Amino acid sequence: MNAVAWLEPLRSSVPELRTAAWHHLEHFDAALGELFRAAPSPGDVVAWSAWLREARRSLAARGHLVPAGPAGILWQFLAGARDLDLRDCVGPGHGAMVLTHAPAATAEVWDRRLKAGELIGIAATERHGGSRIREITTRAIRANDGLWRLSGEKCWVSRLAEAAAFVVFVRGPNEHISAVVVDADDPNLEREMIEPAGLGGWTWGVLRLHDVCVDPSLALLGRPGCGLEVFHQHFARFRPLVTATALGAAAGVHSLVTGTLADRHRSGRLQRIRDNASITIGRTHTEITASLLAVLAAARLAEAGHPDAGTFARLGKAAGVDTAVRAVHDLAPLIGAAGFQRGHRIAKAQTDLAGLLYADGIHDSLYRAGGVSLLANASGPRRRSPSAAAA
Ligand SMILES: Cc1cc2nc3c(=O)[nH]c(=O)nc-3n(C[C@H](O)[C@H](O)[C@H](O)COP(=O)(O)OP(=O)(O)OC[C@H]3O[C@@H](n4cnc5c(N)ncnc54)[C@H](O)[C@@H]3O)c2cc1C
Structure with missing residues (x-):
């Protein structure tokens, strides 16, 4: 299938x-x-x-x-x-x-460039831990000419060589966090590549900013100091997309395993398909489908600006990627050692999916933030903003 x-x-x-x-x-x-x-x-x-x-x-x-x-x-x-x-x-x-929050002229330029196939990366994570974005130290200092000078180090950044620009999260002149778009060809950017264990099609590593100069009237996303709002609003939409990709990978493995067993049965190599295989195939199918429907619901909430969109996206990403990882883990043995060969699609799916346990939100932090929001909702009628809930 x-x-x-x-x-x-x-x-x-x-x-x-x-x-x-x-x-x-x-x-x-x-x-x-x-x-x-x-x-x-x-x-x-x-x-x-x-x-x-x-x-x-x-x-x-x-x-x-x-x-x-x-x-x-x-x-x-x-x-x-x-x-x-x-x-x-x-x-x-x-x-x-950038399309949502940049000044109109900047958004227009990037709309064209993105539609032509260019790509924008995100540089948020720092050494102290990506799950603690509020503690970032990359600085933006306002110079006399009104321009911002950015200095600091971001790590575990994906699309390091491929991105035409990065959305960089910085501690702005007012000490609050802001998001700015930085051209990837800025000469004051330094990259250090790191070889990832999975998701190897995209370069990954450290991005250092050495006094990178940006014009806030063109590069700032949203108002100064609104970086966390930009971050949370974006991830309410982006996490369901990531999760759907992970579930697609699990569905691809499911189809491969199911097709292989059916072929083996048809050709007589397997006299009958054992119940444990049928049970795993049935269970993982419904788990993948259920998670896909859940992330669709999360995406609709984000589209509507629903106050629970962030919570659904966090919990949906953690649970959906966990579902995909478990499904591939359970399906892999059904076709035997063939799937363990280096370069086999199943082996690749397993290492790639492992990367998504960290990228776009590490799971214990996502479950925890989701739990905190649910408890806050249960404790009274007061609605908390996604950024407050994530704190
Ligand atoms: C393939 C891949 C692609 C990525 N792409 C990007 C990218 O493009 N851009 C980008 O910015 N980042 C990227 N990342 C980084 C990713 O966002 C981070 O890995 C993630 O946010 C978790 O941060 P961390 O790895 O620093 O772990 P940490 O934040 O250090 O968390 C590690 C563990 O410590 C726990 N922890 C945190 N605080 C405490 C505490 N007070 N007490 C006890 N435990 C605690 C966490 O819950 C977690 O279990 C990528 C990562 C991967 C693997």
């Missing part, structure tokens, strides 16, 4: 799969399939990474632009079903922060 067939039974209950959107999805999946046939082995990291970048540009040039809103979830699911490294093959990604 391919990933489009996985979505088909959901059409009557998911408005984002009604006819026009469904045709777009089918075309997108066909284009992905065509590109994928010419993909190099992910083992050849340089060629694989170049192919991923080209796939993003090529899909953009062919007009495969993710519709705004929750429908993006389904596009990410299809991308993940081919390979988790395709998580950035469509959509504005972290560039959504």
Whole structure:
């Protein structure tokens, strides 16, 4: 069963799969399939990474632009079903922060560039711990000419070489946290690459800012000091997308394992399929589907600006990625040692999914923040903002 067939039974209950959107999805999946046939082995990291970048540009040039809103979830699911490294093959990604919060002229420029296939990264995490964004130390100092000079170090940054710009979170002149967009070709940026264990299609590592100069009237996202609001609003939308990609990867493994067992049965290599295999196939199918529906609900809440959107996105990401990890772990043995070969799709899915246990929010912190919000809601009618709940 391919990933489009996985979505088909959901059409009557998911408005984002009604006819026009469904045709777009089918075309997108066909284009992905065509590109994928010419993909190099992910083992050849340089060629694989170049192919991923080209796939993003090529899909953009062919007009495969993710519709705004929750429908993006389904596009990410299809991308993940081919390979988790395709998580950035469509959509504005972290560039959504620029489109939403940058001054109009800056947003316009980036709208064009993102639609042409360029990419924007995020630089938030620092050595003291990405789960404590309130403690960031990267500084923005206001110079006499009104420009901001940024200095500090960000770590574990993905898309380090591929991004055309980064949204950098800094402690601004007023001591509050702000978000600014920094061009990736700024000569005062220094990069140190680190080899990741998974998600190897995108470069990863340390980004150092040495007195990087930006004009806040062009580069600041939102008002000065509103960085945490930008961060939380963005992740309420972005985490469901990441989760959908992870669930797509698990669905891809599910289809591979199910198809392999069915072939072995058909060819007589297996006289009968044991119950433990059938049970695992049934259970993981429904767990992946349930998590996908949950992140669709989270995406709809974010789209509507619902006060619980952040909580749903945090809990949905942690639970959904955990579901994907567990599903692949449980499905892998059903086809035996074949899936343990280096470069096998299942082995790759396992290491790639492990990266998502950290990226875009480490899970114990997400569950904890979700629990804190739920307790706050239970303790009285007062609604707390997502940023307050995350504190
Ligand atoms: C593949 C990948 C891609 C990534 N891409 C990016 C990117 O593009 N941009 C970016 O900015 N970051 C990126 N990251 C970093 C990611 O966001 C962080 O890994 C994540 O936020 C967790 O931060 P940390 O790794 O520093 O762990 P920490 O925040 O140090 O957390 C480690 C553990 O310590 C716990 N902890 C925290 N505080 C306490 C306390 N007071 N007492 C006890 N325990 C505590 C946490 O709950 C957690 O269990 C990426 C990471 C990965 C793996």
